[in-house]
Ligand code: IPE
């Protein structure tokens with residue numbers, strides 16, 4: 001029997017493999033992105049029921065603008081439609097939604113929908129869904145450095161006050177605990193510029209399952225793998241086992 005204590009509080013997911021999933025079915029890549037949205041809905045619900053408090057998903061990277069124009073614009077259309085529909089659903093289910101990334105690159109109408117979804121759900125406490133859109137881990141770190149420099153220039157902090165805690169709070173997700181588990185579907189074993197700062201001590205789980213096929217069972221497999229790990233944070237196994245005894 002696993003207890004709620006063994007469930008990762010914060011899970012990050014690189015939802016990769018939509019395009020290949022569709023291509024295997026001789027369908028356009030956009031078909032895969034639609035299926036990917038359905039998978040997210042199911043995984044979010046299942047994660048919430050399992051006791052996960054926070055889910056951070058990579059929806060669109062700062063590098064994804066380099067894709068063919070048509071794929072990018074189809075993705076934007078999908079986001080626009082999903083924002084209205086999903087925000088209502090999330091709200092009814094007690095989920096707070098937040099977006100991380102440089103949102104200024106999106107159309108004003110989309111930025112407005114994003115703000116509305118965030119505001120509507122801001123008070124929800126059951127679970128948080130962070131959606132990374134036009135997000136890059138290096139952008140995040142540079143942004144934190146800018147925020148820090150600004151505060152220093154204004155005399156709000158001294159050099160000595162700039163430590164890892166302070167700096168981390170200037171990055172996105174600054175008010176959240178770091179992810180415990182980082183899942184990447186689709187078979188690639190790379191971070192692709194996702195949460196670089198925040199995943200310093202996160203457990204990584206890579207699976208060949210393509211994102212649209214990643215359901216509750218596959219999620220449970222990832223949780224089981226996580227639960228079999230020993231998080232040592234630089235200590236020895238003996239120390240860790242003595243502390244948790
Ligand atoms: C991830 O799936 C979704 C986005 C990047 C928007 P991909 O579209 O990268 O799917 P593959 O990796 O080409 O199969």
Ligand code: IPE
Nearest residue numbers: 014015016058059060061192
């Ligand atoms: C990472 O997937 C970004 C998202 C899942 C949104 P990519 O498919 O863009 O990553 P690379 O290009 O294979 O590294």
Ligand code: MG
Nearest residue numbers: 016017018186
């Ligand atoms: Mg991909």
